[in-house]
Amino acid sequence: MRSEDMQVDTGSRLVTDVTDAAERFVRDAGDGLLNVFVPHATAGAALMEMGSGSESDLADALGTLLPRDDRYTHRHGSRGHGADHLLPVFVSPSLTIPVREGRLQLGTWQRVVLVDPNRDNAHRTVRLSFVEG
Amino acid sequence: MRSEDMQVDTGSRLVTDVTDAAERFVRDAGDGLLNVFVPHATAGAALMEMGSGSESDLADALGTLLPRDDRYTHRHGSRGHGADHLLPVFVSPSLTIPVREGRLQLGTWQRVVLVDPNRDNAHRTVRLSFVEG
Amino acid sequence: MRSEDMQVDTGSRLVTDVTDAAERFVRDAGDGLLNVFVPHATAGAALMEMGSGSESDLADALGTLLPRDDRYTHRHGSRGHGADHLLPVFVSPSLTIPVREGRLQLGTWQRVVLVDPNRDNAHRTVRLSFVEG
Numbered sequence: 441m442r443s444e445d446m447q448v449d450t451g452s453r454l455v456t457d458v459t460d461a462a463e464r465f466v467r468d469a470g471d472g473l474l475n476v477f478v479p480h481a482t483a484g485a486a487l488m489e490m491g492s493g494s495e496s497d498l499a500d501a502l503g504t505l506l507p508r509d510d511r512y513t514h515r516h517g518s519r520g521h522g523a524d525h526l527l528p529v530f531v532s533p534s535l536t537i538p539v540r541e542g543r544l545q546l547g548t549w550q551r552v553v554l555v556d557p558n559r560d561n562a563h564r565t566v567r568l569s570f571v572e573g
Numbered sequence: 574m575r576s577e578d579m580q581v582d583t584g585s586r587l588v589t590d591v592t593d594a595a596e597r598f599v600r601d602a603g604d605g606l607l608n609v610f611v612p613h614a615t616a617g618a619a620l621m622e623m624g625s626g627s628e629s630d631l632a633d634a635l636g637t638l639l640p641r642d643d644r645y646t647h648r649h650g651s652r653g654h655g656a657d658h659l660l661p662v663f664v665s666p667s668l669t670i671p672v673r674e675g676r677l678q679l680g681t682w683q684r685v686v687l688v689d690p691n692r693d694n695a696h697r698t699v700r701l702s703f704v705e706g
Numbered sequence: 707m708r709s710e711d712m713q714v715d716t717g718s719r720l721v722t723d724v725t726d727a728a729e730r731f732v733r734d735a736g737d738g739l740l741n742v743f744v745p746h747a748t749a750g751a752a753l754m755e756m757g758s759g760s761e762s763d764l765a766d767a768l769g770t771l772l773p774r775d776d777r778y779t780h781r782h783g784s785r786g787h788g789a790d791h792l793l794p795v796f797v798s799p800s801l802t803i804p805v806r807e808g809r810l811q812l813g814t815w816q817r818v819v820l821v822d823p824n825r826d827n828a829h830r831t832v833r834l835s836f837v838e839g
Contacts, residue, residue: 529764538574669743669800683799
């Protein structure tokens with residue numbers, strides 16, 4: 441299995457597009473499955489359209505689903521950080537994508553993204569693994 | 574890797590059962606993992622029980638989680654379509670299922686379904702990929 | 707593909723840690739992908755931090771997302787059991803984890819857990835499958 445740990449600077453972004461790096465990783469890889477794995481307890485991986493406003497829509501939806509207030513038992517860091525610890529249960533940190541002839545078999549508008557609501561840490565790892573099939 | 578693009582007519586259904594087609598795809602395939610991938614930005618894949626009312630319960634739950642109103646920045650097509658663009662973040666378009674001796678290793682009540690809240694497009698693709706193990 | 711059905715006693719717990727059993731399963735397995743699959747229609751699999759309060763925070767969040775009341779069409783067993791039937795749509799029963807040299811490539815705080823809101827059945831199966839890569 442070919443694998444690589446990619447460093448991602450998320451800055452203050454909730455959603456960071458990592459599609460280009462994933463595409464580079466599988467180029468020349470043939471056919472198989474790419475696993476995109478986020479080895480953090482407060483972030484997830486997803487497929488979504490970028491650049492049309494869904495990033496801020498997602499921030500609003502998460503604010504309703506997992507409000508950043510004092511309700512959480514798990515409490516440290518910034519206010520509402522307990523919400524970040526629940527995010528990976530709903531937005532899994534593991535995502536598997538089919539690859540053919542070295543290309544991700546994504547739909548036209550699908551982008552591979554890191555979803556990271558945690559503002560206490562702007563540096564994240566995304567672990568790419570390719571299993572040939 | 575064996576793969577196939579399956580065309581699915583979702584009509585006006587939120588939930589479409591694709592289990593039988595997935596079973597046919599893996600028959601004679603031996604042991605391995607089946608990846609069910611929906612190459613669309615407004616649909617997801619899931620495992621759930623069908624035929625006992627959970628389909629309409631899911632419609633209601635999504636209506637609360639992602640209301641179909643004018644709150645979205647991403648706005649085109651039908652009213653509330655911005656909600657559809659968030660669906661794949663919470664209901665991933667990628668699902669992996671173990672296969673043994675050409676049979677999906679599902680639980681008794683689990684069905685493989687396409688979750689498609691988008692009423693603007695009744696024709697969808699489901700991409701099946703099998704990696705032998 | 708090597709696979710094993712593991713029996714888990716969930717008692718009255720919403721979240722049950724199965725990391726140690728998953729680690730034992732992949733020990734000596736080399737490199738590849740581990741698929742953790744829950745063959746039940748009312749449970750899911752997830753990665754989350756354990757022991758810092760997120761278990762009860764998750765119970766509260768699910769109580770808001772999927773209230774245990776009489777709103778469900780799918781109705782049998784305990785009150786609100788219809789909610790359990792929606793859980794796997796939001797917390798997928800399938801999870802894929804990269805493995806290198808027989809070790810799960812998890813982040814420091816990530817634990818592999820079974821999420822089971824169903825109090826009517828304390829005995830669950832978790833299906834482990836390893837595909838070498």
